[in-house]
Amino acid sequence: MSKNVNIDWSKLGFSYMKTDFRYISKWKDGQWDDGKLVEDNQISISEASTALHYGQQCFEGLKAYRTKDGSIQLFRPDQNAKRMNDSCKRIMMPGIPEEKFIDACIQVVKANEAYVPPYGTGATLYLRPFMIGIGDNIGVKPAPEYLFCVFCLPVGPYFKGGMTPVNFIISEYDRAAPYGTGAAKVGGNYAGSLYPHALAVEKGFADCIYLDPLTHTKIEEVGAANFFGITKDDTFVTPVSPSILPSITKYSLMYLAKEYLGMKVEERDVLVDRLDEFKEAGACGTAAVITPIGGIQHKDNFHVFYSETEVGPVTKKLYNTLYGIQFGDVEEPEGWIVKVK
Numbered sequence: 001m002s003k004n005v006n007i008d009w010s011k012l013g014f015s016y017m018k019t020d021f022r023y024i025s026k027w028k029d030g031q032w033d034d035g036k037l038v039e040d041n042q043i044s045i046s047e048a049s050t051a052l053h054y055g056q057q058c059f060e061g062l063k064a065y066r067t068k069d070g071s072i073q074l075f076r077p078d079q080n081a082k083r084m085n086d087s088c089k090r091i092m093m094p095g096i097p098e099e100k101f102i103d104a105c106i107q108v109v110k111a112n113e114a115y116v117p118p119y120g121t122g123a124t125l126y127l128r129p130f131m132i133g134i135g136d137n138i139g140v141k142p143a144p145e146y147l148f149c150v151f152c153l154p155v156g157p158y159f160k161g162g163m164t165p166v167n168f169i170i171s172e173y174d175r176a177a178p179y180g181t182g183a184a185k186v187g188g189n190y191a192g193s194l195y196p197h198a199l200a201v202e203k204g205f206a207d208c209i210y211l212d213p214l215t216h217t218k219i220e221e222v223g224a225a226n227f228f229g230i231t232k233d234d235t236f237v238t239p240v241s242p243s244i245l246p247s248i249t250k251y252s253l254m255y256l257a258k259e260y261l262g263m264k265v266e267e268r269d270v271l272v273d274r275l276d277e278f279k280e281a282g283a284c285g286t287a288a289v290i291t292p293i294g295g296i297q298h299k300d301n302f303h304v305f306y307s308e309t310e311v312g313p314v315t316k317k318l319y320n321t322l323y324g325i326q327f328g329d330v331e332e333p334e335g336w337i338v339k340v341k
């Protein structure tokens with residue numbers, strides 16, 4: 001692709017930008033059509049679509065990375081495909097074959113190659129696959145038809161001037177019910193998070209932390225990211241619960257902590273009253289890889305981990321390892337990278 005786009009890569013944040021092509025495939029009568037790339041970024045659907053009324057929709061988020069030699073790669077897209085299929089199952093939507101999901105991502109990246117930021121800028125091409133229930137329907141039941149789309153946009157590095165810790169506050173609200181849809185990437189979970197997020201920001205915090213919805217004693221999610229803590233004896237600890245979204249970044253960090261950094265790894269309860277067991281803590285997800293947690297406000301208590309201004313050494317090492325793999329500078333575990341070109 002020889003097209004040139006006039007983008008100041010250093011100024012990119014996380015804002016919508018229309019790129020040239022998106023992939024769309026439709027499901028009807030029990031099967032997906034072949035799917036195609038289209039230029040129009042508007043979707044026309046029935047006013048009675050289940051996605052509009054009953055929240056029958058789910059989405060994913062992953063990135064394409066430009067490497068030093070100019071090639072482009074995706075990070076574990078098979079894991080996004082699997083998670084999307086788990087989300088689909090939970091809300092009774094047809095799954096999408098893994099090969100079709102990955103092929104759609106590759107087609108979209110190739111068609112929008114001009115928008116893949118150069119290596120060294122820290123910027124990436126963010127891909128947003130999503131599926132919605134469409135067609136004429138009024139009762140609360142699964143839609144008669146579905147639309148699967150993947151669009152993309154360039155996004156800046158999460159941390160512009162280097163990694164910096166941020167502070168969070170424990171929310172009194174829940175993002176999901178104990179055995180509800182917390183483990184699925186469905187829009188309703190995010191609609192429910194907008195208000196608690198706004199309250200946290202109003203109080204001067206980056207975002208809120210959700211506790212387990214049943215007992216409100218255990219940490220679950222940090223905004224739209226998973227939590228991890230590093231104990232004083234260098235164990236990577238992360239909570240386990242049926243209402244946490246299984247973060248691909250988190251499971252990748254767990255693997256790297258164990259296999260690359262020789263750490264112990266535990267998935268277990270993290271009690272909000274026992275934060276002093278951790279010397280470092282972070283939030284992890286595709287957007288930032290890791291956001292170091294400076295401190296957490298819980299009722300009248302403000303607990304600081306490593307520092308409110310400096311990043312802890314273990315957090316930094318984990319970040320560098322995963323970031324290096326994503327941009328092709330560190331050798332990846334087998335099967336983690338899919339080359340686009």
Ligand SMILES: Cc1ncc(COP(=O)(O)O)c(C=O)c1O
Nearest residue numbers: 224225226245247248249285286
């Ligand atoms: C609620 C929630 N938790 C965690 C994550 C992190 O998941 P991942 O590492 O797959 O981006 C995300 C982002 O997708 C999220 O929306």
